[in-house]
Amino acid sequence: MSTVRSLTASCRLPRLETRMLLEQALRRPRAWLLAHDDEPLPEAAVQLFLGWVRRREAGEPMAYLLGEREFMGWVFEVTPDVLIPRPDTETLVETALDIIRDRSGVRVLDMGTGSGAIAISLALACPGAVVHASDASNAALAVARRNGERLGAAVQWRQGDWYAALADVEPGFDLIVSNPPYIACEDPHLVLGDLRFEPATALTDGADGLRDLCAIVQGAGAWLRPGGWLWLEHGWDQAPAVRALLQAHGFAEVSSRCDLAGTERISGGRL
Known part of the structure; x- marks a missing residue:
């Protein structure tokens, strides 16, 4: 025995x-x-x-074996249908909270929500916010919904590819956030470590790693209210390109912030 x-x-x-x-x-x-x-x-x-x-x-990730991962102090269900939440992404949530904390009725959109970790963390920290979250994957949204229900977060879930998920939603968001696929399709890291087991469509855009970031920036103006913010997570070397995209599409106060390792991990600006 x-x-x-x-x-x-x-x-x-x-x-x-x-x-x-x-x-x-x-x-x-x-x-x-x-x-x-x-x-x-x-x-x-x-x-x-x-x-x-x-x-x-x-080599299978511990998070998939255990079926959960902690993020922002909350425990989220994770399956191979969603990315494993990482500490780097907490930088995006903390920056979003700097914008919306203590504001009642503020409207927030999280695109490519995966497990729902970003949207749910924002909804729990700011119960007065109206939070929408979208994903192209129905399987990912099922995980996100379960996480939202278990944690008691009020999030409106929507299925669809980027802004196409918002067909019946009024524009005028105060904040849009996203951790989109940003790894180039030929990046050798995709066949190493945990990435081998995570959903490829959530990791790479199938191109140079900037295609989805560009689509989000290009479409944001139609969905943000004047003065609204857009913040995006991106790759370790993509901050200059993302800042240039934001500036080219009418964003001001453009800047980047570093993750815990000191890498420029997110970039954003104000419409």
Whole structure:
């Protein structure tokens, strides 16, 4: 019979990953694992754990194995239908909050919402805001809706490709945010690490990495109110190009902000 002690000793994964997978397979907290490390474990849970170990050894992201990832202090469901929320994207949320915090009735749009992490985080932090979120993928929107319902966030979900999702929505947003596909289709990172397992259509635009960013900037003027803001996440080397796009399409106060690693990760401006 397998025990916590024997499984931990035989597992080649890092200790933290081993513990996290055991906790999930057994549906028990860390304190229970420590207090019952020599007790026989249910065979079904053991086989579930061993299956996850094999998948993790093959490189599958921990977030997909556990089915969740923390973002902005909230735990979001994640599946292979959505990108895994990353700390870099918290820069986008924090910048958005600087604009809308303490404003009642402010209208916000998050495009390419994926798991809903951005839209839901904004709705929870600013309950007076009217938040819309869109995605071209019905599967991604299903995940986002479940996250919104579980966390109690008031978000209006819409399916469609960029602004096409807003056919029945009045223009006049105070803020548009997006973390669109921005990796060039020939970028070698797409076949490395976690990216191998994430949805390709959420990572790359199938072109040079600027196509979707350009489409969002070009269309924003019809949907923002005068004085409204647009902020976009982008690649580590794309800030100059995105700033140029914003300036060319009538945005002022254009600037970029850095992520935790000091990389220019988001750029935005005011219409």
